[in-house]
Amino acid sequence: MRKLLFISGLIMMLTGCATYTLVEPNRTEIGDLYTVEPQIPWSESTSDKTQIWTVDGPALQELRFVNGIEDSESPFVGLLEEEKSPKFRKGMTSLEIKDLVVDGLSVMGAYKIKMKKVKPFQFGAHEGFRMELDYVTEDGLEKSGLVVGSVIKEKLYVIAYTGARAHYFAKHKDHAEKIINSIQMKDSKPSAE
């Protein structure tokens, strides 16, 4: 079964089936829980519980929204083999989720991870965490990341902005910061903007 999935994945890669749509710089829904202000136009690809926005291509920089991961599910679904994927557990503290994200990044090929500025973060109306990190990929590419996350109604939500440290991460970091700070829960009233 795993081989069949692998071959299917390979065919999908070869046929280049990832399709992108334009995200206009107007308040946009992320999953079914919240909205953000995109600031600029982005290209978006979506799959199941993940939305990926990029300007220059995901290998150079991407803003990844992972939405509504349930108990015993992995936020890295589709990126890692099932048995190697660290799993979210509904009772996890924000620090444990931060460790979960770092574990997943590491298994995906992030090395020499240096954590910076791990702090509490208000994810819309919910408590969460925020961290910045630097790491190196298997190919030796230096990357940086900005990650926020929270558990809302026993489900995990993560936003991760990552990019090549040379130029591409910095290019849209301010936009990513503004997007993260514009989170507005759909069941709450809009705040003054």
Next chain:
Amino acid sequence: MTFLKTVLILVMYGMCISCATPGGEPGALGDIKPGERPELHTDEAGLWMAFDNMEEKLKTSGRRITDPQVNHYIRNIVCKLAGPQCSDIRIYIMQIPDFNANMASNGMMQVWTGLILRAQNEAQLAYILGHEIGHYLRRHSIQAWRDTRMKSNVSVLFQIATAAAGVGYVGQLGHIALIGSIQAFSRDNEREADDVGFDLIAQAGYDPREASRIWESLMKEHAASEKEAPSIFFATHPPTEERIETLTAKAQAVTAQGGRFFVGKKELEAVVLPLRASLLRDELRRGEFKETQILLNNLMKNEVGLGQIHFFQGELHRLRAEPDDQEKAVVAYQKALEFPNAPPEAHRALGLFYFKAGEKPKAREALERYLDLKPDGDDHEMIREYLRQLN
């Protein structure tokens, strides 16, 4: 994309081999001599070129461990074993938690951190390195390549690619694993490398009894894993009973003559201990908890840094999250704190457990203790927030 790159490398590799003029028939080749490079018109030169290209990627790989102490230590062992060939061997210590080492015909040696973590002493590590040097000295790569070409020619490219995928590494390890998978040597080659590796460690004064012991440990770990697909090293180096019996008999013959044999337990520990927390964290990230349990059991028997080992035992339970694992994790963290070298993270783990359980005084005490021990940890602001919520 990594897989596509791998296939591309393979195709280029096949092209470069097929362009080379055959330099001889498969069969016994002379040992490689110090400083020797194959003639440019030979298929062996083509193989070297493919490995040279792969080596360029290793040099800048994010996985490469550049810590000078461990690099110096491994190089010293290799030089003790390889003698005049030492300067022809380039060592790359790679941050990969699986048990593996391999050596390509161009002198590129990879040592994976999973091997360094699992070797119980320097003699065991030296034996595995000696075995790989045996493959290099006897030119097994080119023998294996010629044999494979004879058997299946072009279709082998696809088979190698899919075999590599079958061990579950191509997605993440790409060309690094490919080097190992290309070198799936014949049983005769394995026996020969065993013999050479054994002779090299015996000549260097290592305790030859450790050769069979590391295979035995590997067999136990594999048996515990119950995995369908074996680890990459296990797949290419099956640790058979015959292999262990042969090495045991040879060791008995050597030790019967008397003499002093070097084991090097403390020497290996001095190099590994500063890295061990990071290596154990990588080990847990494999998600192979049964194998990791065997490893932790072995490390506990060594009785070095027990606070750290009990902490990672707790982490295993926390991450595995099976019924009763939470309680087992707490017991392991508490046990860790009985030892003077317990990592501060044991206090943090306990504090977070009590925090979730609503046991406020215990949570406060554990988290405050963690902050006392690690006031500048990257998570100190988060810990202070938890303490604020507890007050």
